[in-house]
Amino acid sequence: MYPDYLKGLLEKVEQTRPKRLELAKTGKPVYPPMNAAEREDVLSKFHPDSAADARRAVRIGPNRGESLTTEISELLEAHSMIDPVRMEPHLRKPDYETDLLIIGGGGAGCWASIAAMKNGVSSMIATKLRMGDANTMMSEGGMQAAVSPTDSPSRHYLDAIGGGHFDNKPELVRALTEDGPDVVRELENLGVIWDKMEDGSLQVLHGGGTSRKRMVSCRDYIGAIIMRTLMDEVENHPDQINIREFEPAVELLLDDKGQCAGAILYDLDTERFLVVKAKATIVTTGGFGRLHIRGFATTNHYGATGDGLVMAYRAGANLKFMDSVQYHPTGAVYPEQIAGFLVTEKIRGAGGQPLNKHGELFVFPREPRDVESAAIIRECATDRNNGIQTAAGRTGVWLDSPIIDQIHGEGYTRHQFPGMCRAFDRYGIDIVKQPMLIYPSLHYQNGGIEINDRCETNIPGLFVAGEASGGVHGRNRLMGNSVLDYNVFGRRAGKYASEYAKNVKLGNLTLNHVTAYAKEIADQGIETDLITPMILPSYAPEDVKLQQLARLGNVPARHSMLRSRIGQGEGKKAC
């Protein structure tokens, strides 16, 4: 239930709704979409990436000298968990040997293992938490795929590359958009239940930045449906796919020819390091929302700490577009218990409208995400001061959901958005009758480890797919293109990595790159006690963290990631 202090503001939303409904029914934009100059203006002034201290140059590694998101530079300029000298004897006696190591059991990882299996190659999936503990599971609204007669894959290409401000790698955008329709069919054949029209054609809706209705969906549980389908399929092949849960990778292994040759896992149960020797390795570790960049709340999974970036970077992989962060325009602001949670963009795709405290539209509801987020931040900033404050100290704007049933008919919202309804029902808010309060929430790692359209990196034998990769979305991803991304590139990675694994000859395993990286840190005079990958964020109160420090010795225990998360000033508070 909304508290009394919001009642008056809620009434304003009601008052303006009939006019806004009329406008929506004309089929024309309910608010003028921005042109290039307007987009540039709002982004440069209000997007969190544009803040003075949002970026700084990284001092070591392949991207040395390049300006990256500040938190990422810190994450990269950090110590390994591994002491190469002590690990050396173990490298000669690997705990596991496999043709293909897949790091991460989300959507991309599952697809990679399935595609490799179809190519006759067995694999091992090592994952930090359980299978399916991934951002894949949490996507709600839909997946873009050019399936309708009025649309085409090349039009999808134009929308995606424009949304990414023309920085995207063209070959990747082509792969993404051209594989889209086939991914829809393949998923269907695995048992994914798409929302369909009476005649069997796919229901398509708009998303931010789409010029054709292109969003296919599974009500508002697309991630949960796809993830559980893929996991179930993976688990149907225990002889070909070996699953290791609660064993995150913490470093990649190279051989003496510079080829990627597996990884070192860290068993969270026994706190033991395990050596995996693999002919090919695919990083499908997902994104970094749990770094709480610039102190933002996040929509992301508990394990989204950017582990893959760190490992690949230490091994010498190039990063791409790691200076840009996606904030989802609509994270929940009220109630406090669900602050930061994702409110699907499908709400706006179905006609939902962002409104300021006067109940007025202030932005076209379906701008690309960075533009929409910046516009919401601008509306709440001191100049305009049109945001709505909560008692907990948060600010947001309304997202008018009741208008959806008025556009599409009674019952539409409950059927199309069961997850959203349930999330708010728990707190006595019926989104069919009342709007939601929202504000941008840290959502997606736009960039990542640079790949080509075969998911290859600059390191032979190292492949990357999904959110961990960089290039396909440029500096801004559109809604529904990440679901498509992990499907398209997960599949491609499995295919090309398994092909590679059939022919490669491995040399002796080495961790010399970790030694060299440590030397680079020392040579640059970098002083840090941060150990990465972070593995899991800590939400212990600050005073408790200080007491926890006492138990940390020289050996990195699983709480070691808490070090350096304390007392580093602004922007670090939420880590």
Place this chain on the structure above:
Amino acid sequence: MGGVRQTETEGGKADNQGQPQARTVTISIMGKRAQVPEDATIMRAIEHTGQQIIRGAGCREGFCGACGTIYRMPGDYRIHTGLACTTMVKEGMALAQVPYVPMEKAVYDLEALTPDVDTIKRLYPSIFRCVACGTCTKACPQGLQVMDYVQAAKRGDIADLMELSFDCVACGLCALRCPAEIVQHKVGILGKRLYGRYLRKESKELDARLQEVKDRKFDSEYAELMSLGREALSERYYARDSE
């Protein structure tokens, strides 16, 4: 911008220092008493005490089923169930998270199945032990009619099984509470896959598009777009029509 930046941690508000502390309740976390903020979810309460959850946290938003939790309340004989990420703490709550739900998933080839009761019988014969007690439905943190979808499975009504189990997060609490020891949520996943594979309506539009892609119909459009410089591409983008 600083005024609107949201700097709160998950556990509490960073900019709240110096203000009165939130009111607390006393709960018992696996037998250990702890004072936690009264407006916390179970997950945030556990973390407030300083514990690092390894098993028992996942998406933290109610989709993944990692954080199934059982608890009792003072003076109440019943066992309650909930997801730690979305269930609020209450004074006197005594709780334990369920780290893992042991079960056997049927291994099958979807292509060799039929969407009917024979498949259900073969892969999950245990569901016919259901005594229709409704414990699974009571245990479901999503509020699903679990017993009804088990009945649908027993009838071979795959469409009903799909519909009623659609929102299942596979936490497994139903399976743990079931006196007949069946694995409801796994049957739900099978039902959904059978429906999607065999009972869907076919899309002719999708067939047509797949044929076009196969025939390389879009090659020239791609080639043209990919040859454009940044400015020309931008011009094309902003001039495109919208549906």
